[in-house]
Amino acid sequence: MTGQVRTVDGRVAGRRGQATRQKLLDCLSEMLSSSPYRDVKVIDVARKAGTSPATFYQYFPDVEGAVLEIADQMAAEGAGLTELLQGRSWVGKSAWQTSQELVDGFLEFWRKHDAILRVVDLGAAEGDKRFYKLRMKILNSVNNSLADAVAELQAKGKVDKDVNPAAVAGALVAMLAAVASHQKGFQSWGVKQAELKPNLALLVHLGVTGKKPTK
Amino acid sequence: MTGQVRTVDGRVAGRRGQATRQKLLDCLSEMLSSSPYRDVKVIDVARKAGTSPATFYQYFPDVEGAVLEIADQMAAEGAGLTELLQGRSWVGKSAWQTSQELVDGFLEFWRKHDAILRVVDLGAAEGDKRFYKLRMKILNSVNNSLADAVAELQAKGKVDKDVNPAAVAGALVAMLAAVASHQKGFQSWGVKQAELKPNLALLVHLGVTGKKPTK
DNA sequence: CACTTGTCCTGTCATGCCGTCAGCTTACCG
DNA sequence: CGGTAAGCTGACGGCATGACAGGACAAGTG
Incomplete structure (x- = not known):
């Protein structure tokens, strides 16, 4: 049912990749609980996850895309x-x-x-x-x-x-x-x-x- | 009841000022109808109103503040x-x-x-x-x-x-x-x-x- | 153990918006 | 006509965005 998890540029994500991906989702989730949707920035999510904005964009097209994933x-x-x-x-x-x-x-x-x-x-x-x-x-x-x-x-x-x-x-x-x-x-x-x-x-x-x- | 309309830096707004202020509100309103809240930018509202972002900030602290006004x-x-x-x-x-x-x-x-x-x-x-x-x-x-x-x-x-x-x-x-x-x-x-x-x-x-x- | 392969991450960069300030223009008033 | 306050904007430092190329790393191969 759920096709392989893929990055934005088409690579398939391995164990490590899926882990950071999930961590980004978790941090975004947490972020949404504590600050208004309009003010949630990619850079904050990335920092919270101990990674860089570029990494975020590797897995999601934008914040909206990540939210859809969580939902x-x-x-x-x-x-x-x-x-x-x-x-x-x-x-x-x-x-x-x-x-x-x-x-x-x-x-x-x-x-x-x-x-x-x-x-x-x-x-x-x-x-x-x-x-x-x-x-x-x-x-x-x-x-x-x-x-x-x-x-x-x-x-x-x-x-x-x-x-x-x-x-x-x-x-x-x-x-x-x-x-x-x-x-x-x-x-x-x-x-x-x-x-x-x-x-x-x-x-x-x-x-x-x-x-x-x-x- | 409604005190005088004031700019962010404390000046009282005259006829002209209130007009542009209202125009900004109208344009913001229109903007909100046509694009997601998260993507509404001050610069777009200003452009639509035929003025500059700086003018927007003279009347409202931020987008949220202007929305409160409309509401x-x-x-x-x-x-x-x-x-x-x-x-x-x-x-x-x-x-x-x-x-x-x-x-x-x-x-x-x-x-x-x-x-x-x-x-x-x-x-x-x-x-x-x-x-x-x-x-x-x-x-x-x-x-x-x-x-x-x-x-x-x-x-x-x-x-x-x-x-x-x-x-x-x-x-x-x-x-x-x-x-x-x-x-x-x-x-x-x-x-x-x-x-x-x-x-x-x-x-x-x-x-x-x-x-x-x-x- | 070198070598290869493919995954994973980040430094860096151009671009564009944010929010502020100094300074210019315009309107009003005596 | 000069003074004063209102009204507007160009310009600027700061920061987020989103793209890329290249380096780090793990795993398998001979």
């Missing part, structure tokens, strides 16, 4: 989010638990990768295809599962016909992502994180089933 | 979003209409200012206080009105006690903002914009009232 690695991990919904029930009490666990897992994932996800979000919003395809890849697992759940309830007549499962699922996922990105905003707004989660779970439950949860 | 002007306009909710009813049929109009108005506002709002969102997510205070200022009108609506229904016993109005309102607003930013994502996902709106309105209605709308 791609993360997307693989993001596929694991499916487990939050695989085989879960959306009926009765267990639906409430499913909602809670989804919110929990999703927020945790986003918090863990917030720095890189910010950049992906920006790129996607700016209309860069590479970024929004990546964003879809990351969110697909959750999105599809949610849409399936809605569609299934709809087939059983428990959800109105005129609901569009994909639209509702997408909106809910977008909500979770946005809230995760701006948790600090909520805090300075008088909403504690502990209070936030159940309310998000409530909205998810309402969105999927159309009913209030039975707790 | 501030927009925040004033954002206060007008309150009208989407002022004096509206959240009972019966009119609740459904209120939801629809809120979604419509909000998406329109976001679409109109998407370039600058992307940057504000990024700044806020990165934890920059100036940006997330600004973001709150923009969203406050809608957010407060929504929270009030929920609190009111709660007081009447129509919404569960354990719902946190501020949390629900914040999450719904975040959802609308996120969906507006990533509409293209939805399209390439098989959801048309026309289908999207009613589903968003549905989620808003569910979130505020806890019930399905009566149409």
Whole structure:
């Protein structure tokens, strides 16, 4: 699946090369967590990795290219989010638990990768295809599962016909992502994180089933 | 309220000065719509405005500073979003209409200012206080009105006690903002914009009232 | 052990943007 | 008309970018 790792000028990277390449990615990742995207410079990343800017350019066309790489690695991990919904029930009490666990897992994932996800979000919003395809890849697992759940309830007549499962699922996922990105905003707004989660779970439950949860 | 407009080195700006200042802001705004935030350079903005980089630095400390200025002007306009909710009813049929109009108005506002709002969102997510205070200022009108609506229904016993109005309102607003930013994502996902709106309105209605709308 | 081969890294360079300052031009006012 | 403050810019040192050629290094070969 993953073709050989190659340098910009076409050589195949060996053990040592892949190591420095990865180190550069790690340092870039760290850099993104501590300073604004706009101010992340190749030279800083290189210095942090104990190497030179020229080395960076051997492995990546630019900062954006490297970010895409990191995001791609993360997307693989993001596929694991499916487990939050695989085989879960959306009926009765267990639906409430499913909602809670989804919110929990999703927020945790986003918090863990917030720095890189910010950049992906920006790129996607700016209309860069590479970024929004990546964003879809990351969110697909959750999105599809949610849409399936809605569609299934709809087939059983428990959800109105005129609901569009994909639209509702997408909106809910977008909500979770946005809230995760701006948790600090909520805090300075008088909403504690502990209070936030159940309310998000409530909205998810309402969105999927159309009913209030039975707790 | 608004103190005199001043240059970076303390002079007060006259008519001509304010004009070039505004021209720089307009050009920056345009620039942000057409190229990624990371690639917007002072020199390009200056060139587009038919002036020199030095002039830019006379009025703004850096690109970020100028963006804050633009966003501030927009925040004033954002206060007008309150009208989407002022004096509206959240009972019966009119609740459904209120939801629809809120979604419509909000998406329109976001679409109109998407370039600058992307940057504000990024700044806020990165934890920059100036940006997330600004973001709150923009969203406050809608957010407060929504929270009030929920609190009111709660007081009447129509919404569960354990719902946190501020949390629900914040999450719904975040959802609308996120969906507006990533509409293209939805399209390439098989959801048309026309289908999207009613589903968003549905989620808003569910979130505020806890019930399905009566149409 | 020399020799070869291909990977890996860096010194160096031209280019271009950043951010500042001194100094010039323009407008206003008595 | 002269004084004063606003308004603008050329020019400059400093730094990041991105490309290249060449040197260091590891591994295999005879």
